[in-house]
Amino acid sequence: MNLSKLQSIGWTHYFMQQLSVQLSFEALSAIHDTDAQTVNQYALFRITAIHRDRIQAIGESGSTDLMCPPEFHPTSQYIAVGDWVLTEKAEEHWRIKQIVEPISRLLRLSGEKPQMIASNLNYLWIVTSANQDFNVKRLQRYLTLAFDAGIEPVIILTKSDLCSETQLGEYLVQLTQLNCSLVHAISAHQNTGLTDLAPYLHAGSSIALVGSSGVGKSSLLNALAGTQQHVASVRGDDDKGKHTTTARQLFFINSVDGNPEGQVAVIDTPGMRELQLFNSEHGINETFSDIHTLALNCRFSDCHHAEEPGCKVRQALEAGTIKTSDFENYLKLLREDEYAKRRGLGNHEERKYQRAFSKMVKTMKKENW
Ligand SMILES: Nc1nc2c(ncn2[C@@H]2O[C@H](COP(=O)(O)OP(=O)(O)OP(=O)(O)O)[C@@H](O)[C@H]2O)c(=O)[nH]1
Ligand SMILES: [Mg+2]
Ligand SMILES: [Zn+2]
Numbered sequence: 001m002n003l004s005k006l007q008s009i010g011w012t013h014y015f016m017q018q019l020s021v022q023l024s025f026e027a028l029s030a031i032h033d034t035d036a037q038t039v040n041q042y043a044l045f046r047i048t049a050i051h052r053d054r055i056q057a058i059g060e061s062g063s064t065d066l067m068c069p070p071e072f073h074p075t076s077q078y079i080a081v082g083d084w085v086l087t088e089k090a091e092e093h094w095r096i097k098q099i100v101e102p103i104s105r106l107l108r109l110s111g112e113k114p115q116m117i118a119s120n121l122n123y124l125w126i127v128t129s130a131n132q133d134f135n136v137k138r139l140q141r142y143l144t145l146a147f148d149a150g151i152e153p154v155i156i157l158t159k160s161d162l163c164s165e166t167q168l169g170e171y172l173v174q175l176t177q178l179n180c181s182l183v184h185a186i187s188a189h190q191n192t193g194l195t196d197l198a199p200y201l202h203a204g205s206s207i208a209l210v211g212s213s214g215v216g217k218s219s220l221l222n223a224l225a226g227t228q229q230h231v232a233s234v235r236g237d238d239d240k241g242k243h244t245t246t247a248r249q250l251f252f253i254n255s256v257d258g259n260p261e262g263q264v265a266v267i268d269t270p271g272m273r274e275l276q277l278f279n280s281e282h283g284i285n286e287t288f289s290d291i292h293t294l295a296l297n298c299r300f301s302d303c304h305h306a307e308e309p310g311c312k313v314r315q316a317l318e319a320g321t322i323k324t325s326d327f328e329n330y331l332k333l334l335r336e337d338e339y340a341k342r343r344g345l346g347n348h349e350e351r352k353y354q355r356a357f358s359k360m361v362k363t364m365k366k367e368n369w
Pocket of ligand 2: 217218219244245268269270271
């Protein structure tokens with residue numbers, strides 16, 4: 001196994017620890033043995049795109065299509081772009097044998113079913129444009145998505161060239177009121193603000209771009225990659241908001257940390273028409289942490305913040321220390337979450353496990369385990 005090649009596309013020893021727990025000694029030795037040409041040859045790949053009839057991935061030998069056995073069908077319920085998979089040689093192809101437990105997984109509800117958006121992310125770049133697309137309530141929804149998955153959210157305000165300095169300032173003031181300290185204004189057309197994104201573009205890091213159609217996700221990726229000539233196939237289209245990008249796809253761009261071999265995985269996603277959340281109580285409470293903290297101090301633990309005496313939330317609303325629109329969105333998201341829960345959508349235990357797991361990985365990383 002060429003570890004440095006795999007590390008450059010996001011592999012870390014945490015994944016290896018996962019495999020060590022799950023695999024037999026024979027299988028583990030086989031991945032390490034690059035000379036094993038015959039039986040039981042295994043290899044690791046990272047999923048770059050999932051199409052109806054094929055799964056594209058990249059491994060130490062480059063890009064390839066993987067075979068997907070029936071136990072992983074329908075694929076959208078088992079595998080997401082960004083996942084690592086262990087594969088087994090099957091004649092001249094590689095067949096998926098196992099999905100390596102991800103450090104994070106971005107999920108939403110699509111219709112009645114949980115849908116995986118992407119896996120193994122360090123940052124969620126929430127993209128919004130400095131024009132009529134700008135919508136604080138929608139951004140709070142995306143923040144909830146990130147917090148739920150244990151992924152660091154970053155808000156990127158695009159098309160700063162389209163508005164005046166004053167207007168841009170007003171947008172930024174609204175963004176600084178959100179529970180997200182990482183906010184950047186950029187213009188992909190004028191190449192401004194892009195250098196501020198350097199701290200996220202370190203070797204081995206993985207980012208997904210999300211946001212409505214037409215906000216400039218692909219253009220941002222192009223602007224970052226363009227100077228480095230890496231992702232010619234990503235195109236911004238002039239048809240603003242016309243769902244130009246049609247499938248989630250993982251690209252690699254050069255890192256900007258001085259590491260000549262360093263790569264950053266960036267997943268471009270199609271604009272979302274709607275973002276339905278589920279099992280998101282944790283994320284909602286984190287997005288609206290000020291309201292949540294007040295609610296914990298209401299006289300009644302089951303306070304609805306309506307007419308109850310001793311309601312700290314109502315007091316804060318009356319004093320103007322929290323915004324009515326935030327409170328309304330907080331209640332709306334909680335109601336939606338409750339509705340999804342009552343209908344049994346998604347697996348609550350699974351989400352709890354995911355969050356606990358990604359928290360543990362973060363702590364381990366912080367403490368340099
Ligand atoms: N003025 C201006 N226009 C931009 C900028 N970035 C993107 N655009 C334009 O906005 C339109 C949509 O850009 P895309 O990058 O395709 O948007 P997207 O978010 O990828 O859209 P979907 O793929 O549909 O989700 C295109 O016409 C771009 O040229 C910018 O910084 N300034
Ligand atoms: Mg796009
Ligand atoms: Zn209350």
